[in-house]
Amino acid sequence: MNKKTKLLILLLLLSFFMTGCWSQSEPKEMAIITCTVYDLDENNNLKIYLDMLDFPNIASNEGGGGQTAKIVTLTGTSFPEMVRDTKSTIDKMMYAAHNRARIFTETFAKNGLTDTLDFLIRDYIADERPYMFVLKGDTDPMLLFKSNKGLSARLGDYLYAMAQVRKQDNDFAVFKTTMDFIKEFYSPGRQSVMGVIEIFPDDTYRTPEESGENEAHKYYMSLNGLAVFKDNKLVGYLDKFGIRVYNLLTNNIAKAYISFPVEGSICCAYSLKTNCKIDTRFEKGAVYADVKLSKEIMIVQNNSEYDVSTISGVKKVQEELNNYLKTQIEQAINQVQTEFKSDIFGIGDLFHKQNPEIWKIIQSNWDDDYFANAIFNVNVDAKIQIAGQIREKIGEKAESGS
Amino acid sequence: MNKRAHITSLQLVLAAAGSALMFPYTFMPILRVPPANQDAWVVFLLSIVYVFVINAPFIYLANKFRGLDICAMNELILGKVASKFTLMIIALFAIFCFIECMILTVMFVKMQLLAETPEWAIGLLILVPTVYAAKKGAGTIARLAFFIIPTIILLLIIFFIIGLKEMDIAQIQPILTDSTPWELNKGAFLTASRFSEVLIVVVFSYFLIKKTSLYGVYLKTIGVFSLGYLLMLVPVLLTVGSEVAKIANNPYTLFTRLIAGQFFRVQSINILGWFTGVIIKLTLYNFIASYMFSRVIKKKPQKFFVLPLAFIAFAVSFVPLLRKMSFLNLIKSDLIFPWIVFGVIFGMGMILLIFYLVRKKKIDKKIKEELQYEDDRENVLNEKQEQALKDKG
Numbered sequence: 001m002n003k004k005t006k007l008l009i010l011l012l013l014l015s016f017f018m019t020g021c022w023s024q025s026e027p028k029e030m031a032i033i034t035c036t037v038y039d040l041d042e043n044n045n046l047k048i049y050l051d052m053l054d055f056p057n058i059a060s061n062e063g064g065g066g067q068t069a070k071i072v073t074l075t076g077t078s079f080p081e082m083v084r085d086t087k088s089t090i091d092k093m094m095y096a097a098h099n100r101a102r103i104f105t106e107t108f109a110k111n112g113l114t115d116t117l118d119f120l121i122r123d124y125i126a127d128e129r130p131y132m133f134v135l136k137g138d139t140d141p142m143l144l145f146k147s148n149k150g151l152s153a154r155l156g157d158y159l160y161a162m163a164q165v166r167k168q169d170n171d172f173a174v175f176k177t178t179m180d181f182i183k184e185f186y187s188p189g190r191q192s193v194m195g196v197i198e199i200f201p202d203d204t205y206r207t208p209e210e211s212g213e214n215e216a217h218k219y220y221m222s223l224n225g226l227a228v229f230k231d232n233k234l235v236g237y238l239d240k241f242g243i244r245v246y247n248l249l250t251n252n253i254a255k256a257y258i259s260f261p262v263e264g265s266i267c268c269a270y271s272l273k274t275n276c277k278i279d280t281r282f283e284k285g286a287v288y289a290d291v292k293l294s295k296e297i298m299i300v301q302n303n304s305e306y307d308v309s310t311i312s313g314v315k316k317v318q319e320e321l322n323n324y325l326k327t328q329i330e331q332a333i334n335q336v337q338t339e340f341k342s343d344i345f346g347i348g349d350l351f352h353k354q355n356p357e358i359w360k361i362i363q364s365n366w367d368d369d370y371f372a373n374a375i376f377n378v379n380v381d382a383k384i385q386i387a388g389q390i391r392e393k394i395g396e397k398a399e400s401g402s
Numbered sequence: 403m404n405k406r407a408h409i410t411s412l413q414l415v416l417a418a419a420g421s422a423l424m425f426p427y428t429f430m431p432i433l434r435v436p437p438a439n440q441d442a443w444v445v446f447l448l449s450i451v452y453v454f455v456i457n458a459p460f461i462y463l464a465n466k467f468r469g470l471d472i473c474a475m476n477e478l479i480l481g482k483v484a485s486k487f488t489l490m491i492i493a494l495f496a497i498f499c500f501i502e503c504m505i506l507t508v509m510f511v512k513m514q515l516l517a518e519t520p521e522w523a524i525g526l527l528i529l530v531p532t533v534y535a536a537k538k539g540a541g542t543i544a545r546l547a548f549f550i551i552p553t554i555i556l557l558l559i560i561f562f563i564i565g566l567k568e569m570d571i572a573q574i575q576p577i578l579t580d581s582t583p584w585e586l587n588k589g590a591f592l593t594a595s596r597f598s599e600v601l602i603v604v605v606f607s608y609f610l611i612k613k614t615s616l617y618g619v620y621l622k623t624i625g626v627f628s629l630g631y632l633l634m635l636v637p638v639l640l641t642v643g644s645e646v647a648k649i650a651n652n653p654y655t656l657f658t659r660l661i662a663g664q665f666f667r668v669q670s671i672n673i674l675g676w677f678t679g680v681i682i683k684l685t686l687y688n689f690i691a692s693y694m695f696s697r698v699i700k701k702k703p704q705k706f707f708v709l710p711l712a713f714i715a716f717a718v719s720f721v722p723l724l725r726k727m728s729f730l731n732l733i734k735s736d737l738i739f740p741w742i743v744f745g746v747i748f749g750m751g752m753i754l755l756i757f758y759l760v761r762k763k764k765i766d767k768k769i770k771e772e773l774q775y776e777d778d779r780e781n782v783l784n785e786k787q788e789q790a791l792k793d794k795g
Contacts, residue, residue, distance in 0.1 A: 011530060121650075124517055128660060179642075179660055186645040349572070356579035 031070070031092040034156030036130075037141045038079075038116060039105040047075045048082055049141050051155050052090075053098075071145050079119045096125045100156035102178065103133045103197060105141060109227065109234035117185070117232070120178055128179040130156075131163050134227035134234060136198045143199045148217040159197075162223060171247045171256035171271075172224045172240040185232055188363055189348025193246065196225030196237060230342035230367065238332065245332035248293060248325075249345045251276050258297075260324040262304035262317055269297040269321060272385060280351040282358045287374040289347055291329065297321070298386040302393055309391035314384045322380040329378045343371040406780075407541030411614040411622070413548045414606050419626035420551030421683040422599040424503070425734075426631055426654075427554075427676050428510055430638065431596060433648040435589040435736055437581035440574045440644045443635055444581070445589040450628060452594030456744065457620070459751030463758060464604040465616045469773045471608035473697035478768050479757045486698050488750060492601065493694035495746045499598060500687035501715045502733060504528065505724055507680045514655055515673060525719060529712050531681050536688040536708045540609040543685050550678045555626070557675040558633040565661040569640035595740035599623070600747055605690050637661075688712060 037049035050072045072090060076082035083094055102120075104113065120126045135141060144155055152158035163175035174195045176184075184192040202220045224240040238246065247253040251274070259268045273296040281288045299308050299317070306313035336344060348366045352359040362370050392398055426432065432442050432449075467475040472492070476485035508524045516524060535542050578586075603623055607616050638647050638657045647653040655676075658669040692707035723729055733739060758765055 124513065128656070129662075179646075183643050183646055186643065353572070353576045356576045360580075 025093045025095070029092055030095045031090050033094065033096045033099045034154045035101045035103065035159065036096075036099060037103045037105070037135070037144060038108050039141055040107050040111065041075055045075050046077065046079065046082065047073065048079065049073050049145075050083075050094075051145060053154065071142070079116065080123055083125070094125070097127060099127060099130045100160035101131045101133065103135050103141070103144065104194075104234075105135045105139075106137060106234065109134045109194075109229075112231075112233045113181075113229075114232045117178075117182060121182060128182065129177055131159055131175050131195065132178055132181055133159065133195045133197045133223075136196050136225060136227075136237065139199050143219050144197065144221070146217060147199055147219040147221045148202060166223070169253075169255045171244040171253045171258075174226050174243055174246065174252075187346070187349055189343065189350070189352045189359075189366065190346035191342040191344050191367065192229040192232065193344050194227040194229065195223055196227050198222045198225055228336065228340045228342050228344055230340060235340045235342055238335070241328050242332045242335065245329050246344060248274065248329065249276055249278070249291065249333075257300070258321070258325075259301075260321050262306065262320045265303040265305070266301070267299060267304050267308075267317060267321075268301035269382070269384070270300045272296045272298055278347065278350050280347065280354050282351075282355055282362075287347075287351060287362075287370045289350075289374055289376050291376060291378045293325065293329070293378070293380045293382075295325075295380070295382040296385045297382055299384055299388050302388070307392060307396075308384060308387040314387070318382055318384055321382045325380045325382065326378050329380070330376070333376050333378075337372050337374070341368050341372040343367050347371060347374065407539050407544075407609050408611050409540060409544035409606065409609045410548075410611060411619045413544035414603065414610060414619055415622040415626055416551040417544055417547035417606065417682065417686060418599045418602040418623045419630060420547055420554060420679055421602055421686050422597055422623075422627045423551075423554070423630045423634075424676075424679050424683045425506075425596065426634055427679065428506055428654075429651060429734060430635065430647070430653045431734065431736070431739075432589070432593050432635065433638075433644060433653060435592045437585035437589060438644070438648060439580050440576075440639060441578055441581045441586065442589075442639060442644055443574065443632070444578060445586055445593060446628075446631060446635055448586055448590035449593035450624060452590050453597050453624060456594055456748045457597070457600040457751075459755040460600050460604050460747060461616070461620050463751070463754055464607050466758070467769060468607065468616055469612070469776055470769065471697070472605050473694070474772055476754070478765050478772065479754050479761070488754070489694050489698050491746060491750060493691050493698065495598075495742070496601070496687045496691035496694065497711065497715070498742065500684060500691060500711070501718050502739075503680065503683055503687065504715045505719045505730060506734070507677075507684070508719060509725075509727065509730060510652065511677070514652060515670075521720070521725070525716050528681065528684065529716055532684045532688055533708055533712045535681070535685040536692065536712075537705050539704070540606060540689065543682070543689055544606070544609070546685070547682050550682055551626075554675045554679050555630055555633070557672060558630060561658055561661065561672060562633050562637050565637045565641055565657065568661050569637060571640065573640050573643045592736045592740045595744040595748075597627075598743045598747060599627070601690065602686050605693065688715075 031050075032053040033050050034053055035051040037051075039047040039049070041047045052070045052072065054070050070090075074082040074085060074089075076085060083096070104116075121128060135144065149155060149158035150161070152161055162173075166173050167175045174193060176192075176194050181192050181194060184190050199219050199221055202218055224243065226238040226243045226246055227234055228236045228238060244256075244258075247256075253271075253274060255274075256271050257268055258271065259266055261267075275294050277292045277294075279290045279292075281290075302308050302317075304317060304320075306316050308314055308317055333345075336342065343366065348359075348363070348371060352363070432446055435445065437445070463475060463479075464472075467478070470478075473485070473489055476488050479485070480488060504525070507528055508521050511524050512519070512521065535546055600620070603616070603620055607619070610616070610619065634654050638653045641657050641660060642650070642653060647656065650656045655669060655672065658672040662668040688708060688711055689704070691711050693704045695707045695711075696702055696704040718724060
């Protein structure tokens with residue numbers, strides 16, 4: 001055997017012993033976390049609920065039905081310790097790289113998230129991609145797991161799927177990943193926000209025997225809310241109209257349906273294109289922000305008296321929509337300024353870009369002082385581009401020659 | 403008497419630029435130098451000017467002594483005794499870079515990939531290919547770089563394209579308003595002072611095929627390096643933002659993790675590219691150090707020093723103090739690393755340049771004689787090789 005062959009054999013042998021992760025584990029031996037709920041117990045100890053994939057159950061329930069998730073509750077002094085402590089109750093290795101969602105109870109979020117974020121970006125098993133939500137009110141976190149999860153088997157998968165489906169075309173919800181939240185936290189001219197989960201009893205609940213389905217849920221989740229943070233602590237919520245304003249002002253949404261009143265009746269528009277431009281300036285010791293929102297819309301329902309296929313009808317409906325949106329925007333801004341004093345819209349970031357020299361002087365008092373007292377001039381310019389598939393309102397007859 | 407290997411300009415360009423890309427690929431120090439904000443990309447562009455200035459003495463001399471190796475250059479300028487001292491400094495500098503890169507690599511692999519795998523296993527995994535390639539010599543290293551570095555650049559381009567959707571130009575705004583000219587220049591200087599790869603260009607220029615222009619190779623190296631650097635820096639700034647990126651130990655890996663989207667764990671492909679690149683960097687510095695030792699001691703060939711150096715680095719990387727992340731952070735910080743590079747590359751380059759200019763006429767004459775000797779030596783070796791082939795045939 002020549003030298004080269006010996007070396008080759010040695011290298012091959014070495015590769016068997018050296019390469020690969022020494023903590024490797026087979027998937028069937030892993031407890032794959034898909035969702036984590038962070039809570040505080042009555043003694044202010046940290047408490048987490050882990051929703052985990054149960055591989056043997058998935059295999060045995062192929063073809064439908066059965067439990068595919070296990071929920072574990074742990075209490076301790078730090079999250080890494082708790083997560084690793086699952087070994088005392090779970091006979092598998094924890095794996096969090098496929099975690100889809102992190103949910104914080106209201107009590108937990110009000111206490112501040114800085115310590116938790118440190119763990120989430122420092123620990124090698126945690127990840128920055130999962131979506132983050134606040135569980136509104138003092139709801140028992142276990143209800144999250146008992147709520148209706150649509151077509152998904154696990155909570156984490158449900159929330160992830162909702163984010164994929166809704167974040168592009170629904171202006172009543174906000175989906176923020178852990179990294180989005182951290183970036184906002186680090187931005188001097190913007191405060192963080194998070195999506196909200198609210199749990200309601202399902203009035204249409206029927207037992208599995210009544211419904212004939214394998215699983216039935218007494219509760220359902222609503223994601224129509226926005227949690228407002230200030231310096232990493234939860235300070236309040238915006239309702240679904242507040243979220244719409246947030247999405248509009250941060251150019252976070254392009255397409256959505258908007259129902260608006262037109263002289264007592266309702267019209268509904270579909271946004272084809274949305275653009276919000278905010279110009280900031282500093283005058284006489286105050287910050288001014290000129291909000292110019294432009295929208296191109298398509299009418300999808302017209303219950304008003306106006307004919308949206310005519311110039312005069314379009315003008316009137318546009319005017320009503322503009323007023324409606326202007327009022328909503330002003331109300332939400334006012335609420336955020338007075339109630340929370342937290343610049344979630346990123347006006348500070350824009351001010352920084354547009355007035356860098358003044359920003360250096362005022363940035364330390366931005367939220368409580370300058371943002372809270374900023375004067376907003378809101379201008380909405382929604383244009384009806386398409387009036388739908390029909391011209392006259394349904395029931396009306398078309399005039400000849402028109 | 404060994405026949406020297408011949409490498410092409412493209413091989414050298416890729417080897418040097420690839421090696422220079424590995425530290426930003428690993429920890430992107432530019433994010434922490436002043437002004438440490440969204441203007442980091444401006445700092446990088448400005449640093450290219452400083453790179454040219456800092457490298458100018460060495461590159462000028464290497465071009466003057468084209469055809470001779472760095473040891474002959476030192477000997478002709480400083481004399482036999484003093485040149486041993488400068489060559490030892492270069493050798494020690496290469497060992498320092500080799501050990502630092504080795505420890506950083508082990509820590510990075512442990513932090514990002516194999517948390518529970520012991521350091522010795524990771525170290526051996528790194529050293530086996532390094533020693534093999536360094537022993538094979540300049541030609542093998544250059545050929546390896548020729549295959550590996552373009553793959554890495556291709557990966558950077560692919561990740562850039564995948565990440566386009568997540569990039570937000572607002573992350574680098576406002577431009578130049580938060581930074582002072584002093585901060586920008588200080589940051590550019592510190593960034594440029596980390597560029598030690600001019601040493602690779604100078605050492606390996608001896609192996610370059612004769613017709614190649616050294617200035618051309620150097621300019622292309624800076625070009626490829628800049629392209630690769632911007633392909634990493636820009637997406638990190640636009641996706642992660644400077645504030646978050648600068649607290650990360652490995653900003654580029656963080657970026658690749660974020661853009662993965664539904665393709666979970668796609669960042670492992672990035673780490674695969676990074677790992678092979680690091681092997682090239684380690685091999686280059688091992689080669690330079692062993693080459694220097696062989697020329698200073700003159701009794702043993704370059705190959706002889708490869709393995710001992712690798713084992714020294716392996717052993718040093720187990721010194722408890724050096725394995726601490728806090729100590730590594732200090733070594734790689736602006737307080738130490740750039741000043742060592744600056745001292746060796748610019749300081750020593752300037753000393754050599756001044757001595758050369760003082761004794762220019764005499765040295766130029768000697769260069770001609772040495773080149774003639776080198777040509778004769780080469781011819782003899784070629785003839786011997788031809789004769790050996792004939793005998794075999």
